[in-house]
Amino acid sequence: MKMRKIIGLILMLVIILAVAATLVKIPFGAPKTKVGSYYIENGTRQTGAANIVTSVVLNYRGFDTLGEVTVLFIAALGLGAITFTFNKRDRKGSLTPSSLVLKTGCKFLFPLILLFGTYIFIHGHLTPGGGFQGGAIIASAYVLIYLSCREKEVKRNRLITIESIGGLIFVGIGIMGLLFGGYFLFNFLPKGVLNTLFSAGIIPVLYIAIGFKVGSELAGIIVDFITS
């Protein structure tokens, strides 16, 4: 046991020193990389989104984001497969029911949190936020409702349907770009006026799809954990 800790410490030191040696050449607060400057100078003109991070995520690196969403989907799928094999036991009887104040408060907060998450992912191209963040906020609403009102059941099948529709919209818009513009995820919709809600072409549509997909996926993870 002692030996293992010492070996671990030495290993960590070697890794940290190796990474630090490369980072010495990148001083903190230095001017940014060429690709970052290019995105900032040309991003609003080329994509129509005020938020440059969003235009990087969904326009310049849109195919990457499809990969990330797929990784999330595979993780949720694996989690569902593992929780399916859990030894099921009845936990509902052993828990004390939550009080009236808690239940009413959570039922009051639940739609407000959903609304806030929706706001975050619809305004992803204008303000900080987007589909991933909005989806995480929506999933947190499900945590709240599951921890307070245990007798409320969320339909797992509905979550799966929403998740699939979100993924299909993402891929479908990509293929429509292939038809209209010649390459996958081409921004074929009009770009509109900068800093308005209906701008940036396909970016808000994609972020709405991602918001629904990530929200239902994370909510599904929570449902899998709590009901198993």
Next chain:
Amino acid sequence: MGFLNSYIYYIASFGLIFIGLYILVAKSNLIKMIIGLNIADSGVNLLLISIGYIKRGTAPIFSKPNLNPKLMVDPVPQALVLTAIVIGVAVLALALSFAVRLFQHYDTLDMRKIKEQRW
């Protein structure tokens, strides 16, 4: 003090990565190892974000007409970390479900007692 001021984010993120990896190697409780993995994940995210920072920078969002594009921070690491955080949550959930399944099978979370996993 100048050194500390200019490198405090690097030092903090290295500290987080170090703590996380050390927990991963030295601890034998599975839940603690997963927590260590998550701490190292946060350290990597902080490191990426702080590499993209520039002095007195603003967020890379053109919300007002008269913003200086030269002072905006690098958007590429932010876009990377944005997705990495969500993937981190999914990986954490997957690891925790493995831990639950292992506990149900072996009745212990101590990795030294789980025979097939010993090193």
